[in-house]
Amino acid sequence: MADFSLKAAPVLGGLDLSIGQCKLVERTDIALISAAVPLDGRTAFEARLKTEWNLDTPSPATSTRAGPMRAIPMTADQMMLAFEPGPTLTEASVHAALDSDAYTTTQTDAWVILELSGAGATTALERICPVDLDAEAFPVNGAARTTMEHLGVLIVRLGTDCFLLLSARSSAQSFLHAVEISCDWTAP
Amino acid sequence: MIINHPLLGPRDAAEFVYLGDANLINRPEGLGDNAEDAMYDHVYLRDNPAGIHRELWYHEQGDRSWLVVTRNTLTHEVTSVELARDVARSMGRSR
Numbered sequence: 115m116a117d118f119s120l121k122a123a124p125v126l127g128g129l130d131l132s133i134g135q136c137k138l139v140e141r142t143d144i145a146l147i148s149a150a151v152p153l154d155g156r157t158a159f160e161a162r163l164k165t166e167w168n169l170d171t172p173s174p175a176t177s178t179r180a181g182p183m184r185a186i187p188m189t190a191d192q193m194m195l196a197f198e199p200g201p202t203l204t205e206a207s208v209h210a211a212l213d214s215d216a217y218t219t220t221q222t223d224a225w226v227i228l229e230l231s232g233a234g235a236t237t238a239l240e241r242i243c244p245v246d247l248d249a250e251a252f253p254v255n256g257a258a259r260t261t262m263e264h265l266g267v268l269i270v271r272l273g274t275d276c277f278l279l280l281s282a283r284s285s286a287q288s289f290l291h292a293v294e295i296s297c298d299w300t301a302p
Numbered sequence: 303m304i305i306n307h308p309l310l311g312p313r314d315a316a317e318f319v320y321l322g323d324a325n326l327i328n329r330p331e332g333l334g335d336n337a338e339d340a341m342y343d344h345v346y347l348r349d350n351p352a353g354i355h356r357e358l359w360y361h362e363q364g365d366r367s368w369l370v371v372t373r374n375t376l377t378h379e380v381t382s383v384e385l386a387r388d389v390a391r392s393m394g395r396s397r
Contacts, residue, residue: 188365260313
């Protein structure tokens, strides 16, 4: 019988593109865990986020960040914890920390994460994103779950011209195509 | 059409799915007196007003919330948007 050896690989091969005034990078250094708050457990959950990572609970339209940990709102009573794993901060440690205060699910391999930055980033997104991306309506740390073309996307504004885009890994190539085409067509 | 989500602000109607009359929240007791007729009314009979209509919308490509939207079916003017959860609670439901 053949002897298989499997090797972990990012879905877009660690993409790094420059298109016009946009820079498009696949973020492969971020782990994702979703956390759902049990009924009547919000106070304990918020206290746990604070004591473990000094992290505030996100509001419906704003993500929060403390050190390597970011909380992105997904729906009422549910959020995505996005973090850069380190020696002490691992998927296992996050699950363990929230064990008694939230229902957690590892999501890392279910999503593709793109970082779109550069002077043309907002213009490129305005073509495919129905959310108002004006800095006043969608400031830094603003977060929204929406659709681009036909694909569901979590969008977070990391900086004035820098966005994090999360979409389903199973349609990563289609999502990349949508964003890439938009960068291309809006290039000066 | 823009729906002014009570938590998220103005969002494009393309993110939503329409279900129908907001009275669908009031599912009748399946084992109560006259349950058969009440369930028939609930499932099949609808008012179809030309004017103000309260209806259920689902924010499928957003935060997955159910909303009760009050809309004028003649002009598409949206006059009120509430979380269906809050509407149900205001009618005495526990959650």
